[in-house]
Amino acid sequence: MPTKPHPKPKIKLHRRPTPPINERMKTLLSLGHGYCAQALAQVLLPQGWRIIGTTRSPEKARHLRAQGVEPLLWPGTALPLDQVTHLLTSISPDAAGDPILNVLGPQIAATPLQWAGYLSTTGVYGDHCGGWVNEDSPLTPTTTRGQQRMLAEAQWQALGLPLHIFRLAGIYGPGRGPFAKVRDGTARRILKPGQVFSRIHVADIAQTLAASIARPNPGRVYNLCDDDPAPPEDVIAYAAKLLGLPIPLAESWDEAEMTPMARSFYAENKRVKNNRIKSELGIHLRFPDYRAGLQALLDQSAE
Secondary structure (H helix, E strand, O other), X not given: XXXXXXXXXXXXXXXXXXXXXXXXXOEEEEEOXXXXXXXXXXXXXXXXXXXXXXXXXXXXXXXXXXXXXXXXXXXXXXXXXXXXXXXXXXOOOEOOEOOOHHHHHHHHHOOOOOEEEEEEEHHHHOOXXXXXXXXXXXXXXXXXXXXXXXXXXXXXXXXXXXXXXEEEOEEEEOOEOOHHHHHHOOOOEEEOOOOOEOEEEHHHHXXXXXXXXXXXXXXXXXXXXXXXXXXXXXXXXXXHHHHOOOOOOEEEOOOOOOXXXXXXXXXXXXXXXXXXXXXXXXXXXXXXXXXHHHHHHHHHHHO
16 A cells, blocks of 8 residues: 655744834834924934935935935835834824824824824914914914814824824925025015014024924923024015125015915914923024024025
């Protein structure tokens, strides 16, 4: 009788267990790796961090890789949540709130993290007729963008993560400033009596995020702005002065032709306090007002 072949022995595969989060390499997953997150990456990469940044664009993915960031096309690729220790999201919300939470909320909520950050906006405070607001001021947004941010903040807060919310004022920095428009003659000085805006240089955003990562305080909210809320026409005039060009003519807000988006920026008027980032995170602003920031941008472009 033919002998039966001996069954092949089963090979047991031994998977390496995922190391505890406090033993993993510091890895930041940056959802929607945009302007502010790229500035943070320039701070963290020299410290030995691994940074994974999502983008929708293959072209941008190549740009991120050249910066030392691991690009991840999303949607379309699974997020490596089992590998990350820190998470930052810059993705803009829509009418339903945060788009990534509406897809991956339970998975993100189940991810053990040392720190999570959500980039929001001071637009959640609404209009205060030029008065001061701080992190404890009521949230009364009047614009659609502000209302969507308020909803997204609440969605992230509900996950139970070690979350920190950063409410950003108007952002400027390299590649984002008034100089190009002043040079090409498209800058406009729109005058609305009493109107002021708070703003923040991207380098100060990056140093504040890095300080929070180093000194986490889950549940905390921080305003990110400089020390000098100022009329927008003053910023344009100063930029023209630095360039040695004529100051653009003033236009009345009531009569100026603007897109609905541009006009909505003037619908709310407030001054934003930044005391908390100084007292709790030890922040010394590199650019405490727009004058210092614009001068630095001009000096940098001349190098």
